[in-house]
Structure formats: C-alpha cells, structure tokens
Amino acid sequence: MSVGERDPHTGHMTTGHDWNGIKELNTPVPKPVLLFLAATVIFSLVYWVLMPAWPLGVSYTKGLLGIDQRTTVETRLSEAAQARANWSEALAEQDFGQIAEDDTLMAIVRHSGSTLFGDNCAVCHGDRGEGGPGYPALTDGSWLWGGEADDIWETLRVGVNAEHSETRIAEMLAFGRDGILDRQTVLDTVSYVQSLSGAMDGLDPDAVTRGEEAFAMNCSACHGESGQGDATMGAPDLTDDFWIYGGDRNAIYQSIFHGRRGHMPQWETRLSPVERKILTLYVRDLGEQAR
Amino acid sequence: MVGQLTKTERQFGLAIAVLVTLLGLAMAAAGRQDLLGVHGLIVVAFGVGAAFLVISGAHLPEPAKERLAHYYDDPIKVGIILSMIWAIFGLFIGVWVAALLAWPELTFDAAWSSFGRLRPVHTTSVIFGFGGNALIATSFHVMQRTSRARMPDQLSPWFVLIGYNLFCVLAASGYFIGITQSKEYAEAEWYADLWLVVVWVTYLVLYLRTLARRQEPHIYVANWYYLAFILVVAMLHIVNGLAMPISLASAKSYPIFSGVQDAMVQWWYGHNAVAFFLTAGFLGMMYYYLPTRAGRPIFSYRLSIISFWGITFFYMWAGSHHLHYTALPHWVQTLGMTFSVMLLVPSWASAANALLTLNGAWHKVRDDATLRFMMVAAVFYGLSTFEGSFLAIRSVNSLSHYTDWTVGHVHAGALGWVALITFGAIYAVVPKLWNRKSMYSWKLVEVHFWLALAGTLVYVFAMWNSGIIQGLMWRTYNESGTLAYSFLESMIAMHPYYVARTFGGLLFLTGAAVGFYNIWKTIKEAPAVQEETAPDRPATMPARVGTVEAGE
Numbered sequence: 001m002s003v004g005e006r007d008p009h010t011g012h013m014t015t016g017h018d019w020n021g022i023k024e025l026n027t028p029v030p031k032p033v034l035l036f037l038a039a040t041v042i043f044s045l046v047y048w049v050l051m052p053a054w055p056l057g058v059s060y061t062k063g064l065l066g067i068d069q070r071t072t073v074e075t076r077l078s079e080a081a082q083a084r085a086n087w088s089e090a091l092a093e094q095d096f097g098q099i100a101e102d103d104t105l106m107a108i109v110r111h112s113g114s115t116l117f118g119d120n121c122a123v124c125h126g127d128r129g130e131g132g133p134g135y136p137a138l139t140d141g142s143w144l145w146g147g148e149a150d151d152i153w154e155t156l157r158v159g160v161n162a163e164h165s166e167t168r169i170a171e172m173l174a175f176g177r178d179g180i181l182d183r184q185t186v187l188d189t190v191s192y193v194q195s196l197s198g199a200m201d202g203l204d205p206d207a208v209t210r211g212e213e214a215f216a217m218n219c220s221a222c223h224g225e226s227g228q229g230d231a232t233m234g235a236p237d238l239t240d241d242f243w244i245y246g247g248d249r250n251a252i253y254q255s256i257f258h259g260r261r262g263h264m265p266q267w268e269t270r271l272s273p274v275e276r277k278i279l280t281l282y283v284r285d286l287g288e289q290a291r
Numbered sequence: 292m293v294g295q296l297t298k299t300e301r302q303f304g305l306a307i308a309v310l311v312t313l314l315g316l317a318m319a320a321a322g323r324q325d326l327l328g329v330h331g332l333i334v335v336a337f338g339v340g341a342a343f344l345v346i347s348g349a350h351l352p353e354p355a356k357e358r359l360a361h362y363y364d365d366p367i368k369v370g371i372i373l374s375m376i377w378a379i380f381g382l383f384i385g386v387w388v389a390a391l392l393a394w395p396e397l398t399f400d401a402a403w404s405s406f407g408r409l410r411p412v413h414t415t416s417v418i419f420g421f422g423g424n425a426l427i428a429t430s431f432h433v434m435q436r437t438s439r440a441r442m443p444d445q446l447s448p449w450f451v452l453i454g455y456n457l458f459c460v461l462a463a464s465g466y467f468i469g470i471t472q473s474k475e476y477a478e479a480e481w482y483a484d485l486w487l488v489v490v491w492v493t494y495l496v497l498y499l500r501t502l503a504r505r506q507e508p509h510i511y512v513a514n515w516y517y518l519a520f521i522l523v524v525a526m527l528h529i530v531n532g533l534a535m536p537i538s539l540a541s542a543k544s545y546p547i548f549s550g551v552q553d554a555m556v557q558w559w560y561g562h563n564a565v566a567f568f569l570t571a572g573f574l575g576m577m578y579y580y581l582p583t584r585a586g587r588p589i590f591s592y593r594l595s596i597i598s599f600w601g602i603t604f605f606y607m608w609a610g611s612h613h614l615h616y617t618a619l620p621h622w623v624q625t626l627g628m629t630f631s632v633m634l635l636v637p638s639w640a641s642a643a644n645a646l647l648t649l650n651g652a653w654h655k656v657r658d659d660a661t662l663r664f665m666m667v668a669a670v671f672y673g674l675s676t677f678e679g680s681f682l683a684i685r686s687v688n689s690l691s692h693y694t695d696w697t698v699g700h701v702h703a704g705a706l707g708w709v710a711l712i713t714f715g716a717i718y719a720v721v722p723k724l725w726n727r728k729s730m731y732s733w734k735l736v737e738v739h740f741w742l743a744l745a746g747t748l749v750y751v752f753a754m755w756n757s758g759i760i761q762g763l764m765w766r767t768y769n770e771s772g773t774l775a776y777s778f779l780e781s782m783i784a785m786h787p788y789y790v791a792r793t794f795g796g797l798l799f800l801t802g803a804a805v806g807f808y809n810i811w812k813t814i815k816e817a818p819a820v821q822e823e824t825a826p827d828r829p830a831t832m833p834a835r836v837g838t839v840e841a842g843e
Contacts, residue, residue: 007588009651015592019511020436022582027591033643037601037636044629052622053629060622069621084772108771118777127779 096149113282129286139290142242146231159266170234176257196227293348300446312338327542362435366448370428377420382800384413393789411466425713426572430517433579438505439830454490481544484532506830516575523567531560559610566606580716590647601637612683631683642673660740664715671707690762699754706747731812742802749795757788
C-alpha cells in the first residue's frame with residue numbers, strides 16, 4: 001500500500017508512511033544495540049542463577065552462591081565487632097582512671113568520641129561542646145551534676161528530667177509567676193545574684209542587701225548559702241562567670257520569675273556502655289583541651 | 292472560546308460545572324470541621340467559575356460548520372499557558388527549598404512555609420503542573436496532526452484540561468495547609484485521587500476516540516508513547532492510591548497496604564511515574580516535535596519498536612531498586628536491579644534514534660535554539676538513563692542511596708530531559724498554534740537555552756559532588772573501626788554545593804521566566820502568517836456510515 005522512498009542523505013529507504021510530514025527510515029537495528037541487549041540479558045540470567053531471584057509461591061530461588069542480605073549483614077556486623085574487640089573489651093573492663101592513663105585507648109576515645117559526640121550531643125551542646133543559650137557548655141569546668149567521670153557517666157545514663165526511672169531531676173521554681181515572691185523582691189534578688197559573680201557596677205547596694213535576705217530565705221536551700229551551687233541536686237554555681245540562660249539582668253530575672261526546667265535525654269537505651277564510656281571520657285577530654 | 296462550543300456542548304458543560312459545584316458544596320458542608328471544607332470551597336470556586344464562563348457565552352450563535360475543517364486547538368493553547376504558569380511557580384518553590392537547605396532560616400515562622408510542606412508543592416507543581424499540562428496540551432496537538440483527524444468533540448478536552456488543573460490545585464494547596472498522604476509524588480488525598488481517576492479515564496477515552504477517527508493507516512510512534520503514558524499512569528495511580536478515608540467528612544485516609552508491601556507498591560508507582568509520566572509521555576513529545584523541527588525522517592522505525600517495547604516491558608519491574616538494602620526481600624531487589632540493567636539498552640536506543648534523526652540537520656541544531664533544546668534533551672535523556680541503570684546496581688546504590696546523588700540524578704532527568712524537551716516543543720508549537728511566522732524573539736530563545744543548560748549543569752555537577760562526598764563520608768571508618776565523620780560534618784561539607792545548587796536553580800528559573808515573556812509577546816505582538824503555505828488541517832472525512840461528526 002505505502003511505497004518507501006530513498007532518503008538522499010542516508011541512502012536508506014523510508015517505510016512509506018507519512019504523518020503530518022514525518023517519515024521513518026527503515027534502517028536496520030544497529031548491531032551494537034542487539035549485542036548490548038544480549039549482553040545485559042546474559043548478565044541478568046547469570047545473576048539470577050547465582051543470587052536470590054525468582055519467587056516460587058511461598059519460597060524463592062536461593063541462588064548458587066547462597067548469598068542473602070540478612071546473613072550478609074549479620075556476618076559483617078559480627079566481623080566489625082570483632083575488629084573493634086581489641087580495644088572495646090579493654091574499654092569495657094578498665095575503669096576511667098586506667099583508661100585515661102592509656103594513650104592508645106585515649107587516642108581511640110578521641111577519634112571515635114568526636115563522631116559519637118557529633119551525632120548525639122552536638123545538636124544541643126555545640127560541635128565542640130561550647131554550649132549555647134539554654135544548653136550548658138561542657139568545656140568551662142562548671143558542672144551542674146559534677147564533672148568527675150562517674151558523675152558524667154551517670155548523667156549520660158539517666159539524663160536530666162528524662163524518661164528514665166532513675167533520671168536526675170532538677171527544677172528551678174517560678175518564683176514570680178507562681179507568686180512566691182513579689183516583683184520587687186525578684187528584682188532585688190537579681191541584684192544580689194549579679195553581685196555574687198562580682199559584677200557590682202551599677203547595682204543599688206540597698207537592693208543587693210534586700211536581695212541577700214530573700215536569697216537566704218528562698219534560694220540557698222539549693223544554690224547554697226554562698227551561692228556556689230550543689231552538684232548533688234543539679235543546682236548551678238551562681239558565683240562563676242558561666243551562665244546557661246545568660247547572666248545579664250534580664251536573663252536572670254526571667255530565670256527567677258518564670259523558673260527553669262532543662263532537659264537532657266537518657267542514653268542508656270540508645271548507646272552501648274562502651275559508647276557511653278567513650279563519650280564520658282571524650283567530654284572530660286574536651287574540657288581539658290579547651291582549658 | 293465558548294462560542295466554539297455547540298449549544299449541546301454548552302448545556303453539558305454547564306451541567307458538569309453545576310455538578311462539580313454541588314460536589315464542592317457537599318465537601319464544604321461535610322468537612323466544615325476539617326481541612327476537607329477548605330478544599331470543598333476550592334472545588335466550589337472552580338465549579339462556579341466554569342459555570343460563569345459557559346453562561347457568559349450562552350447567548351452566542353451555534354458555531355459555523357466550517358470549524359470542522361480545522362483542528363481543535365483552543366484547549367491546547369490554554370494548556371501551554373497553564374503549563375508555563377505552573378513551571379514558573381514550581382521552579383520558584385524549587386529555588387526556595389534549595390535555598391532553605393543552604394540557609395535554613397530563609398523562611399517564615401509558619402507551618403505552611405516549612406521545608407516538609409514546600410517540597411511536595413515543588414515536585415507536584417513541576418511534575419504534574421508543568422509536565423502534566425505540557426503533556427496533555429502537546430498530546431492533543433500530536434494526536435490530531437498524526438491522525439489527520441479533529442478531536443471527536445470539543446467538551447471532553449476542556450473537561451480533561453480544567454479537571455486536571457483542579458486536581459493539581461487541590462494537591463498543591465493541600466500540602467500548604469497540611470493535607471498529605473505522605474506518599475512521594477502521590478501526596479494528594481483520596482478525594483483528589485478519585486477526581487483524577489474520572490479526569491484520566493476521560494483523557495484515555497478522548498485519545499482513543501481521536502485515534503479511532505484517524506485518516507492514516509498506521510498509528511505513529513508518538514501516539515504509542517502518549518497512549519502508554521495515559522494507560523499506565525491510570526493503572527499506577529489507581530493501585531497506589533487505594534486508601535480508606537477515616538470518614539467521608541475528613542481529608543485523611545490510610546493506604547490499604549502496610550509495611551514493606553506499601554513501600555513496594557509506592558516505589559512500583561514512583562518508578563513507573565518516572566517511566567511512564569516523565570519518560571514515555573515526553574518521548575511521545577520528542578518523536579513528533581524533533582523530526583518536524585529538523586525536517587528529517589526518524590532514523591529507524593525498527594529501533595523505535597525495540598525501544599518502545601523494551602521500555603514498556605522492562606520499566607515495570609525496576610521499581611524495587613529504590614528499596615535496596617531494606618526490609619524488602621533480597622530476591623525482589625535482584626529483579627529490580629537486573630531489569631534496570633536490561634532497561635539501559637532500549638533507553639539508549641531511543642536517545643540514539645533521536646540523535647541519529649538529526650543526521651543531515653546538524654546545521655539546524657547549530658542555528659536553531661528550539662531544535663537545540665530538543666537535541667540537548669535527548670543527550671540528557673541518554674545520560675540520566677545510563678545513570679539510572681548504574682545507580683540501580685546494588686553495590687553502587689549502597690554508596691548513592693539517601694545522598695544528593697539521587698537528587699542530582701532526578702534533576703538531570705527532570706531539568707535536562709523533561710523540561711528541555713518541553714521548552715523545545717513549546718517553542719515549536721506556539722507559533723503554529725497562534726498562527727505566527729515565528730517566536731517574538733529568537734534571541735530570547737537563545738538566552739533561555741543557555742540559561743537552562745547552564746542552570747542544569749551547575750545543579751547536576753553540584754549534586755554529583757555533594758552526593759558522592761556525602762556517601763563516602765557516611766561510610767568512612769577510622770583505623771579503630773568506628774565512623775570517621777558525624778552526620779553534622781557531612782552537612783557542613785555540603786554547604787557550598789547547596790549554595791551552587793540554589794544558583795543553578797535560579798538560572799533555570801530565570802530562563803523559564805524569559806521563555807514565558809517571549810511566549811506572551813509572541814501571542815500578543817508577533818506578526819501573523821498571512822496565508823497558509825502547508826495546510827494544517829484534518830483530512831476531509833470520507834462519508835463513513837455511522838460516524839458521528841465532531842461537535843454534534
């Protein structure tokens with residue numbers, strides 16, 4: 001019916017069809033296409049014989065190589081654990097003091113700890129442990145719950161105000177909002193707290209005196225009579241220059257008026273004991289390196 | 292445009308508009324306690340708008356019989372313009388989300404402007420808004436020309452086009468206000484999905500009816516691809532959309548599949564959306580506009596056959612390569628990988644068929660940016676299909692999966708292939724549709740071409756770099772056997788590439804805006820063709836028994 005014509009450019013015949021001016025050449029399929037197609041089909045056939053491939057009702061062809069991703073990943077995990085065993089066992093058995101003295105183990109703590117810290121802690125505490133507004137710095141030597149290895153280990157394990165039956169609990173009451181102190185007394189207390197860290201400039205001495213009284217009545221139970229804090233109940237030291245929520249007048253006022261209740265997750269169910277041990281030592285090491 | 296519709300078509304059109312309005316009212320009333328109510332109001336607005344449009348032309352006289360001697364192009368024109376509007380909108384949101392990844396604070400303090408909501412707005416707007424409208428419009432053009440037949444009626448193309456855009460608006464607006472099914476590229480909820488089924492089946496029937504009226508003995512390749520696109524997308528959409536609404540008064544639904552079965556159905560859908568929406572449909576486009584623009588015969592009819600059946604058969608199996616190293620059984624992964632490898636040959640055969648068609652017309656590629664758009668699109672098609680098969684290999688995938696490499700791969704396809712072939716086709720078809728001698732400015736077409744190409748290259752190279760660096764950082768161990776980098780460190784390493792990606796996207800968006808301006812100017816100002824040189828008309832129908840004439 002349709003008659004092909006010869007295309008002058010390629011010398012091939014057309015199929016004789018014409019759609020809105022479009023014609024088609026009857027060029028044979030180039031050899032490489034067929035070869036390439038055959039090659040990929042042969043590759044697939046071989047692959048199907050060697051690997052799990054086709055379903056058979058409730059089962060499937062397992063493949064001659066006997067490879068399955070489930071067993072592969074199990075093998076790799078146990079191999080990786082074995083490769084780490086030479087140091088992970090030492091870390092698990094030795095106490096913090098012993099590990100800290102061992103340069104080889106501490107080298108491992110430093111490079112493994114940096115990734116663990118980056119993936120789990122840095123989002124709040126900063127990638128070098130420098131902290132941020134609302135999140136304690138870990139490098140300033142001022143610790144809420146104590147800076148000894150055992151203290152940090154326990155904080156990591158149970159968290160603070162966390163979902164853990166033994167979690168550390170700490171709460172600063174909302175003295176103003178809950179009507180425990182009137183606004184003027186809160187302001188006086190702010191002045192006294194400021195004076196504790198030696199910032200007397202611009203403070204009204206009378207206010208400081210009145211604040212001291214209020215402090216003794218309301219704050220010293222946790223922060224101590226001299227305001228140096230108490231690590232057994234997570235009460236911060238108010239006499240140093242380190243502040244979690246800020247040390248300016250307004251920030252201290254906010255803390256006293258509205259209270260504070262920080263949160264740190266518990267890590268016992270998320271990280272292995274060795275990982276938490278690495279983090280404990282890493283955090284201590286961060287502080288030492290920063291100072 | 293309403294004047295072109297027959298009185299009967301106007302009556303049916305009005306009836307449909309009223310029906311849609313009532314449906315919208317029902318949604319708004321039932322869902323008044325829910326976000327569904329908001330969508331009810333949008334449906335009402337669409338219905339009332341359509342009704343007004345029809346009523347405004349109701350007094351016009353019955354259109355002249357003479358119209359049947361021409362193709363029916365009005366919906367195509369509207370489709371092209373809608374496609375460009377969606378392109379600008381979708382690309383803008385794309386640039387925004389790209390910028391958000393580099394500068395996360397670059398947004399409003401509001402839920403609607405969070406990354407998680409903007410991102411599906413971007414993908415839906417560009418894939419379904421831009422791509423879908425371009426496919427519908429060009430398919431109307433191609434099916435009529437290659438069949439030398441006018442569409443069988445004038446109402447169903449409008450129903451398809453407007454109905455489809457209602458779906459797109461429901462989808463995109465839903466993500467902003469928090470309605471989502473959380474299935475990638477299928478986020479729209481159950482009522483929008485059901486509506487799309489109605490629209491899509493009408494589309495399929497319209498296509499088949501036009502083909503049935505054809506005055507050519509054979510069906511041209513472009514139509515095979517368009518048909519595969521319409522048919523398979525219907526199938527994918529219906530199966531993946533199977534869900535149970537928690538109540539008829541709620542926008543929320545849950546898929547009937549769960550766990551790994553749901554994941555498999557989702558990626559069977561997802562990958563075949565790439566295959567049949569973003570590949571087959573646009574191959575149909577390429578098979579018509581490239582040879583007509585180049586004035587060359589298709590290189591090989593036989594190669595077309597191998598490519599078409601290879602693509603339609605192999606693609607169906609490849610979806611599971613999206614789930615390598617997951618809970619999906621190993622054997623399903625094997626099948627996904629091997630079929631992806633075999634798929635490379637028919638894919639490359641299509642790209643080669645396009646490029647070899649240009650033999651004898653390379654001087655035109657040099658001089659004509661419109662044809663160059665299509666040529667570069669074919670190159671990117673070859674490039675991204677090779678990359679796709681390569682990434683589907685399990686061991687390669689273990690490096691690339693979850694990294695920006697995937698994002699780069701998708702955009703090599705979406706920008707380099709889909710968008711470039713669409714722009715080429717639009718520049719080819721706009722002067723014809725509006726009866727202009729040429730585009731308003733060929734220089735602006737050049738400007739658009741270079742902006743689009745530069746934008747694509749910057750984007751893709753940035754993502755290749757960041758993706759591979761990311762993949763390597765995530766799997767690098769130190770000598771003690773623990774991970775060498777934290778995730779945060781890999782994020783910091785990505786920053787310069789995210790900036791580059793934003794810049795590439797901005798170039799691409801600028802190009803599209805230049806294109807939009809050029810198209811607008813062409814419609815408004817370009818000199819018209821005085822007399823028809825090559826008649827662009829349907830063949831005169833031989834009087835066939837039992838054939839109903841168009842518009843009657």
